[in-house]
Structures are given as structure tokens and as C-alpha cells.
Amino acid sequence: MLDFDYSFLAEVLVGGLLSGVMYSLVAIGFVLIYKTSGVLNFAQGAMLLFAALTFVSLVERGAPFALALLITFAIMVALGMAIERVVLRPLVNKPPITLFMATLGLSYVIEGAAQLAWGTQVHGLDLGIDDTPFEVAGILISKFDLFAAAVAATMVAFLTAFFRYTRIGLAFRAVADDQFAAFAVGLKLPRIWATVWAAAGAVALVAGLLWGARLGVQFSLSLVVLKALPVLVLGGFDSILGAIVAGLLIGATEKLAEVYIGPFFGGGIESWFAYLVALAFLLVRPAGLFGQKIVERA
Amino acid sequence: MTMIPFLFAPWRPAVSYFGSLRTIARTAVLAISFAIPIAAPAKAAEQYFPLQSYRVGPYAAGGTGFFGGFIDYLNLVNIRDGGVNGVKLTWDECETQYEVERGVECYERQKSHPAIAAWNPLSVGIAYAMIDRIAQDKTPLITINHGRTDSTDGRVFPYVFPLLLNPYSETSGIINYIAGKEGGLDKLRGKKIVVLYHGSPYGKETIPIYELLAQKYGFTVSQIEVPHPGNEQQAQWLTIRREKPDFVVLRGWGVMNPVALKTAQKTGFPVDHIVGNVWSNSEEDVIPAGSAAKGYVAITTQASGAEYPVLQEIIKTVYGAGKGNLDDKKRIGSVYHNLGIVNGILNVEAIRIAQEKFGHRTLTGDEVRWGFEHLRLDEVRVAALGAKGLFHSINVTWDNHEGDGRVTFQQWDGAKWKVVSDWISPDWALLRPIIEKSAAAYAAEHGITPRTAADAETASR
Numbered sequence: 111m112l113d114f115d116y117s118f119l120a121e122v123l124v125g126g127l128l129s130g131v132m133y134s135l136v137a138i139g140f141v142l143i144y145k146t147s148g149v150l151n152f153a154q155g156a157m158l159l160f161a162a163l164t165f166v167s168l169v170e171r172g173a174p175f176a177l178a179l180l181i182t183f184a185i186m187v188a189l190g191m192a193i194e195r196v197v198l199r200p201l202v203n204k205p206p207i208t209l210f211m212a213t214l215g216l217s218y219v220i221e222g223a224a225q226l227a228w229g230t231q232v233h234g235l236d237l238g239i240d241d242t243p244f245e246v247a248g249i250l251i252s253k254f255d256l257f258a259a260a261v262a263a264t265m266v267a268f269l270t271a272f273f274r275y276t277r278i279g280l281a282f283r284a285v286a287d288d289q290f291a292a293f294a295v296g297l298k299l300p301r302i303w304a305t306v307w308a309a310a311g312a313v314a315l316v317a318g319l320l321w322g323a324r325l326g327v328q329f330s331l332s333l334v335v336l337k338a339l340p341v342l343v344l345g346g347f348d349s350i351l352g353a354i355v356a357g358l359l360i361g362a363t364e365k366l367a368e369v370y371i372g373p374f375f376g377g378g379i380e381s382w383f384a385y386l387v388a389l390a391f392l393l394v395r396p397a398g399l400f401g402q403k404i405v406e407r408a
Numbered sequence: 409m410t411m412i413p414f415l416f417a418p419w420r421p422a423v424s425y426f427g428s429l430r431t432i433a434r435t436a437v438l439a440i441s442f443a444i445p446i447a448a449p450a451k452a453a454e455q456y457f458p459l460q461s462y463r464v465g466p467y468a469a470g471g472t473g474f475f476g477g478f479i480d481y482l483n484l485v486n487i488r489d490g491g492v493n494g495v496k497l498t499w500d501e502c503e504t505q506y507e508v509e510r511g512v513e514c515y516e517r518q519k520s521h522p523a524i525a526a527w528n529p530l531s532v533g534i535a536y537a538m539i540d541r542i543a544q545d546k547t548p549l550i551t552i553n554h555g556r557t558d559s560t561d562g563r564v565f566p567y568v569f570p571l572l573l574n575p576y577s578e579t580s581g582i583i584n585y586i587a588g589k590e591g592g593l594d595k596l597r598g599k600k601i602v603v604l605y606h607g608s609p610y611g612k613e614t615i616p617i618y619e620l621l622a623q624k625y626g627f628t629v630s631q632i633e634v635p636h637p638g639n640e641q642q643a644q645w646l647t648i649r650r651e652k653p654d655f656v657v658l659r660g661w662g663v664m665n666p667v668a669l670k671t672a673q674k675t676g677f678p679v680d681h682i683v684g685n686v687w688s689n690s691e692e693d694v695i696p697a698g699s700a701a702k703g704y705v706a707i708t709t710q711a712s713g714a715e716y717p718v719l720q721e722i723i724k725t726v727y728g729a730g731k732g733n734l735d736d737k738k739r740i741g742s743v744y745h746n747l748g749i750v751n752g753i754l755n756v757e758a759i760r761i762a763q764e765k766f767g768h769r770t771l772t773g774d775e776v777r778w779g780f781e782h783l784r785l786d787e788v789r790v791a792a793l794g795a796k797g798l799f800h801s802i803n804v805t806w807d808n809h810e811g812d813g814r815v816t817f818q819q820w821d822g823a824k825w826k827v828v829s830d831w832i833s834p835d836w837a838l839l840r841p842i843i844e845k846s847a848a849a850y851a852a853e854h855g856i857t858p859r860t861a862a863d864a865e866t867a868s869r
Binding site (some may be wrong): 115118121122125126129166222225229230231232233234235236241242243250252254255323326327328329330333334337348364365368371372376377378379380381382 | 463464465466467468469471534607632633634635636637638640642643644646647649650662663666667670673674675676692695696698700735736739765
């Protein structure tokens with residue numbers, strides 16, 4: 111063990127944690143929807159692609175950055191509300207698998223619509239944040255990763271304050287706790303669902319811009335949902351804090367596994383290793399780290 | 409007496425048939441009558457290309473460029489020359505989204521069309537799924553710059569043509585380029601090269617050849633897998649940073665490429681010491697990486713740019729007539745577009761060569777196969793085709809289906825690719841015995857008796 115390179119271990123760990131933040135950004139969009147409506151929105155990745163593609167296409171057509179952001183935000187809010195109104199409201203009270211299949215179909219529709227509207231070309235996206243590294247105690251840290259972490263922290267702080275201190279936020283929590291009770295006390299469920307879908311659209315925009323700047327704006331953006339799924343299993347489908355903590359855990363675990371265990375299996379293990387961790391955790395704690403434990407009476 | 413060809417071929421774009429109510433009415437009348445044998449004027453001779461293209465889905469950017477270039481060249485030959493010796497070139501597109509099952513479905517739909525010249529799916533997976541089928545059909549399958557390396561051996565694979573460059577030649581070409589940068593093959597001794605490869609059969613195909621070349625030239629090689637799709641590579645690049653290699657070879661695909669370049673920048677690896685393979689060499693691979701890609705070098709079989717005479721003719725004749733296939737004119741001369749044009753040249757010239765033997769008429773697939781096996785385009789002929797500098801030359805024979813294509817290297821300057829090397833020859837003599845061994849194993853496994861030169865000279869009509 112004398113030769114063990116601890117600074118390299120630290121570098122892998124820090125890199126993994128920062129990668130995990132990017133996963134959390136996607137997972138938060140899932141959590142928002144699941145928390146209030148019990149729907150696992152598989153179309154979140156497609157929404158992310160749609161947001162990034164719309165933004166970059168507007169910029170390339172000469173729209174100033176702020177205006178493009180504003181227009182895309184408006185489009186994503188409208189898209190979220192339209193999905194709730196046209197696809198999900200008619201399916202209220204249907205089994206969860208029906209709702210899940212609806213969002214699965216929706217993801218294909220949104221992906222197709224995005225390519226139809228904006229074309230199939232690959233685009234670069236420059237947010238003006240350098241992806242160059244700087245060194246702290248021999249460890250390279252990317253400025254862009256720190257920026258993404260700051261954005262994620264801001265978003266979590268904003269959402270936490272929103273859920274805790276605003277009237278509509280409290281209504282969200284009431285709906286999340288018990289939809290029937292919330293309806294019985296006069297909360298307008300359709301309006302709340304529409305608002306939360308709009309919020310998920312906005313979260314997709316933020317995640318889409320950050321992932322788009324990292325990968326380029328292209329079809330593969332919609333595949334980042336695959337990175338969010340183990341995060342959701344680990345953190346719980348209805349906990350924003352869980353999404354953040356689990357993102358960090360998954361990011362760090364998969365990178366450490368790739369570097370230290372991967373060579374024994376020929377490498378390339380990180381994608382399934384994250385799922386292995388999530389699966390193992392599921393067996394021990396089915397609701398995830400911070401997920402709500404549902405107790406049902408027989 | 410002939411039958412009117414079936415009208416509702418499902419892969420044809422419906423838009424062109426259903427423009428207005430009047431069109432619908434006319435179509436309905438034709439539809440009622442289409443089953444009735446009627447006298448029809450003799451059709452002009454045609455040679456048909458079934459195009460299993462992908463214009464939507466994750467790889468649409470490559471598909472639109474390649475098939476756009478291919479169609480642009482076919483259109484040029486039709487408009488400028490009236491076809492190949494009077495034989496009109498026709499085609500249909502069937503959308504695969506780069507998925508194997510859809511590709512096979514397209515094959516099943518399109519194979520019944522008469523006068524098929526060759527299949528060009530531009531997909532390793534689809535090509536693999538078609539090998540046995542096209543051997544039965546006796547129709548060529550073109551896998552330009554990709555496909556099974558051992559299909560180079562035409563004795564065992566009579567109908568498969570990995571034209572210009574197979575994966576082993578690509579590997580040799582890249583090592584020869586790195587050797588050139590270091591001052592010669594003998595200077596490779598003691599160097600360290602990392603190969604970062606896509607976690608797929610395509611990515612893994614060259615693993616034994618890098619090992620072989622490392623042994624031969626005395627460098628150490630470390631091969632690191634990136635799981636599909638490759639949108640996260642922090643662990644791999646930190647490992648590379650620890651290993652401190654002299655060069656990294658990027659054997660990527662799709663989103664893996666820009667992410668590799670960005671993560672290299674993030675972990676402090678110099679981009680001009682990364683050499684991309686032939687599927688990591690397009691604008692789509694570097695533009696998303698922004699400034700991280702500036703200085704990146706990649707192998708290619710065809711130069712990019714629109715300054716070549718054949719490109720100028722396409723712009724003038726095809727796009728001038730409003731028949732250009734690319735929606736975005738800025739993509740004319742891009743890597744995939746030019747690859748499509750070169751692919752068009754090779755297909756058309758194979759037909760032309762076969763016509764000189766079998767007559768200026770519609771050819772069978774087997775006759776076109778003969779044409780491909782005599783596809784010899786030297787630098788003079790390439791220049792006459794308006795492609796001097798676009799690609800070097802090709803010399804396909806009955807047992808060498810790759811055709812000794814040369815490679816060159818291009819560097820991304822932040823806005824466009826610039827050629828930075830001469831045309832380089834891979835070490836074919838070294839690779840051929842390995843290819844023959846692999847092909848022999850395939851033949852034994854599939855009960856194939858290798859052809860002879862005499863077998864190859866005949867073609868069924």
C-alpha cells in the first residue's frame with residue numbers, strides 16, 4: 111500500500127462528485143413531477159433536448175442570449191403545461207404504468223418534434239464559462255464543473271424555499287402528501303399539476319443548457335436520463351435533497367469503480383456499476399435514502 | 409405486356425404523391441387500375457440504389473451528410489451525363505434511424521426492386537446483419553471505411569467491399585502517422601500510446617492490431633474502454649492523465665468524440681497529441697467541443713472542402729438546378745458530405761467499368777460485383793473525375809476488396825479542417841496474413857469454399 115497514490119484517489123473522488131452534480135440536475139426534474147403527481151416522467155430527457163435545441167437554434171438565428179433564454183423559458187413552460195393538459199389530465203386515476211407508458215411515448219414525440227422543428231445538426235453551445243482546469247493541492251478542478259455545482263445549489267435552495275415558504279409551494283406539498291385530501295380541502299389539482307409541469311420544463315432548460323455545453327447540443331442529450339435513473343433509485347423519487355446526495359454518491363462511486371475495479375473486468379463498467387449500486391440499495395431500502403416510506407393499511 | 413410497378417412502395421416519401429385533392433383522386437384511379445396488366449411503354453434502362461439512410465435519430469447528422477453527398481453525386485451523373493452510358497441512376501430511401509432491425513426491415517422491403525446495383529447502409533450493425541443475405545442475392549454490399557476487416561478477403565466474402573479503408577489499415581495508418589511525427593518507426597520504441605475506444609464491437613475491433621503493432625515497434629499501448637454512448641469520461645481521462653502517454657488515439661463515435669476532447673481539456677491533456685480515427689473526424693465531432701477541439705488531428709480517406717472540381721460541378725449543376733440534397737448549404741464539402749460523394753464516385757465507376765464488359769445496359773448485382781472487383785482508379789483517373797486531392801486512388805481486385813486506399817491527416821483549426829500530412833500507406837503486407845487467417849476461420853465456420861480468380865471472372869446475369 112506504500113505506493114498507493116492518494117492524491118490520484120482524491121482527484122478521482124472530486125471529479126466523480128462534480129460529475130454527480132450534473133446527474134442531480136437531471137434527476138431534480140424527475141423528482142418535481144413525481145413528488146406532486148406520482149408520475150415517473152420518462153420524457154424529462156427529451157424535454158432537456160428540446161430546451162437546449164430551441165435555445166441554441168434561436169441564438170444561431172441571431173437572438174441575443176438573454177432573449178433566447180427568455181423565449182426558450184416561455185416555450186418550455188408552455189410545453190410543460192400542454193403536456194399536463196393534453197396527455198396526463200385525461201389519464202388521471204389510471205394505473206401508474208399507463209402514465210409511465212404515456213411519458214415514454216411522449217419522449218419519442220418530443221424528440222421527433224425537436225428534430226423536425228430545428229433540424230438534425232449537431233450544435234456547439236458556449237455559455238461563456240471556460241471548461242479549463244485549475245489546480246488545488248495537485249488536484250485539477252474544472253471551472254465549468256464548479257459553475258454547474260453552483261447552479262445546482264442555487265436551484266435546490268430556490269426550490270426548497272419555494273416549497274417551504276410560498277403558498278403554492280405549500281399546496282404542492284399538500285398534493286404530494288395526499289392528493290385526495292388536498293382536493294377535499296379545495297386545492298385545484300389541475301392548476302397545481304400544470305404549474306409543476308411548467309417548473310419541470312424550466313428545470314429541463316437549466317439542465318439542458320449545462321449538459322448541452324458539455325456534450326454539444328445533439329440527440330444524445332436525451333440519453334442523459336439514463337444517468338439520472340440510478341440517482342433516483344438511490345435518493346428516492348420524491349426527494350430533492352435525495353437527488354443531490356444520491357447524485358454525488360453515484361458520481362463518486364462510478365468513477366472510483368471505473369478506475370480501481372474496472373481494470374479487473376476489462377474496463378467500461380461505470381455505466382452498469384451505477385445501476386448495480388442502485389439495485390443493491392433498493393433491496394435494503396426500497397424507498398431510497400430520502401424517499402417517503404409509504405405505509406398502507408390492508 | 410408489363411405490369412405497372414406497384415404504386416405504394418411504403419418507403420417512398422408520401423408527400424410527393426399526395427399534394428392535393430386532385431392528386432388524391434388521380435392516385436385513386438391509378439390505384440384501382442394498378443393490379444390490371446396493361447400495355448406500357450418500354451421503361452428507360454435504370455440502375456437502382458436502395459438507400460438505407462438515417463435522417464432522424466441520434467446519428468442523423470452523419471446520415472444526412474453522407475447520403476446527401478451520395479445522392480448529390482448520383483444526381484450530378486444523371487443531370488450532366490444522362491446517367492451512366494444512358495442508364496439512369498435511381499434510388500429510394502428507407503429510414504433506419506441507424507437501428508439494425510429497421511435496416512433489415514428496409515432490406516426486406518427494397519430487395520424486390522429490380523436492377524439493384526449495390527447496398528450502402530453506412531452502418532456496421534446493419535452491414536453485419538446483411539452479409540449472409542446479400543451473398544445469397546449476389547448483390548454487392550459496400551462498407552466504405554468500415555465493416556468487417558476480414559471482408560477485405562474477397563475469396564471468402566465475394567460480395568462485401570470495405571472500400572478504401574478497413575479498421576486494421578486505419579490502425580496501421582495512424583501508427584505510421586505518429587511515427588512520422590516522432591521521426592520514424594524506430595523512434596516509436598519506448599513511447600506510450602493510449603487507445604480510447606467506444607465500448608462496442610466496432611470500438612473493440614482494432615484491439616489485437618494495436619497490440620501487434622506495439623510488439624512490432626516497441627511502444628507500450630494501453631486500451632481504455634468508454635461505455636456507450638460516452639457522454640461521461642472523467643474516469644478514463646484521469647487514468648490517462650496518470651499514465652502520461654505520448655499520444656492518445658480516439659476511436660470514438662457520436663457524442664463520445666466531443667466529450668473526449670472536452671474532458672481532455674478539463675484534465676490538462678494537450679489536444680494536438682490526440683489522433684482521431686475515421687469515425688472521429690467530422691465537423692460534428694469537433695464543433696460541439698468548441699475551443700477544446702482546436703489543434704485536434706484525425707485520419708481521413710477524403711479531404712474536406714468544396715474547392716475540388718467535382719464539388720464545384722455539384723454546386724453548379726445540382727444545387728443550381730434546385731436538386732441539391734443538403735438543406736443547409738454550409739455543409740457542402742463537409743467530411744460526411746465528401747465521403748458520400750467519394751462513395752458515389754466509387755459506385756458509379758464500378759457500374760461504368762462493368763458496363764464496358766457486359767454492355768451499356770442495366771446490370772445484375774453480380775455484374776456490378778465484377779465491376780467493383782476491377783475498380784482501379786489511379787491518380788490520373790481520379791483527376792479526370794474532378795476529385796484530385798479529394799481522395800488519392802483505389803485498386804480493388806477480386807481478392808482485395810479494400811483496394812489499397814491511402815489516408816491523410818487533417819487538423820481542426822477552430823473553423824475548418826486543414827490537411828497536415830501527405831497521403832500515407834498503411835502496412836498492408838503486415839496486415840494481409842492476419843486478414844486471411846480471420847477470413848479462413850470465418851469460411852471454416854460457415855462452410856464456405858473460398859473462390860478462385862476464375863470463379864470471380866464470371867458473373868451471373
